[in-house]
Amino acid sequence: MEDYNIIWKAGIAFIGPMLLVLLACFKYTDPSFTWLSFLFWALLPLLMIHETEEYVIRVNGGITEGGFQEYFNTKTFARLNPPRADYPLTNGYELFTNAFAWFFAITSALTIYITPWVGIGLIVFLFIMNGIMHTAIFQFTEKGPNPGFYTTWLILNPYSVVILFYAYTINAFTTLDYIVGIIFGFLVFLAFLLTTRSKLKSFELSQEPGESQK
Structure with a gap:
């Protein structure tokens, strides 16, 4: 698994920018590539840049040491x-x-004119998962x-405001889209929160004397 970590962490640092x-370039050369589509597609590389700060850029150590994983744990x-340092994350x-975040970003960009609540849900999810945290x-x-x-404070949070402000000014979404999107994004975050709590509980139970002797 350590090899996989090196590959994907080095990959996002290389691909993101x-x-x-x-x-x-596509936005500049293709008139059919709308600003709304561009703004949602750009979330994918911005996420990768954010993850590069989390897992690759460090004052001490390389990409296989410390970083967000050790900090969170x-x-x-x-x-x-x-x-x-290696649990629960x-x-x-x-x-x-x-x-999952990459898949979420790609899906929201592909379906922004079909199921816009997915894109709104992504923004809500990122705002809670990254912005507030x-x-x-x-x-x-x-x-x-x-x-x-720093990438949350200076990029993701302000960028989310830009997307929502632009969508609002062109009436891209309905009130129902916003409501469903907010609920959806919160539920996705809640699923991750409950999964983390479940991992903590499982570990605590595994450390009980009765369990360790089984």
């Missing part, structure tokens, strides 16, 4: 007692979470910047 530039509300769960919630247990803080 180039994909963003490529999308900008040892410095946040999700840490065990005593903390473990394991290598596999880390890859699944980020791959990195800039506010994590500050309660560890004050100051964290892996992913």
Whole structure:
């Protein structure tokens, strides 16, 4: 699994910025590529740039050490007692979470004119999962910047406002789209939260004397 981690983390660092530039080139040369589509497609490379800050860019260590995984597991509300650097955010769960975000971003861009609530749900999900967590919630247990803080603070949060403001000014979505999207995004976040809590509970149960002797 460590090899997979090296591949996908190095991959997003390489692909993210180039994909963003490529999308900008398509927007400039293709009149049929609408601004709404561009804004949602651009979320994918922006997510990759954010994940690069989380998992690749570090003051100390390489891409296989520390980063957001260690921070989340040892410095946040999700840490065990005593903390473990590799749990509950394991290598596999880390890859699944980020791959899901890429799939979510691609699906929202492809269906923005068909099921726009998916795109709204993505923005809500990212705002809670990244926007609030990195800039506010994590500050309660560890004050100051964290892996992913700067790209959330300076890119993802403002960019989400730009998308919603633009969609509102051109009346791209209905009131029902916004309502369904908000509910959908919150439910997706809740599913990840409950999964993390379940992993913590399972680990705690596995450490009980009766369980360890079975």
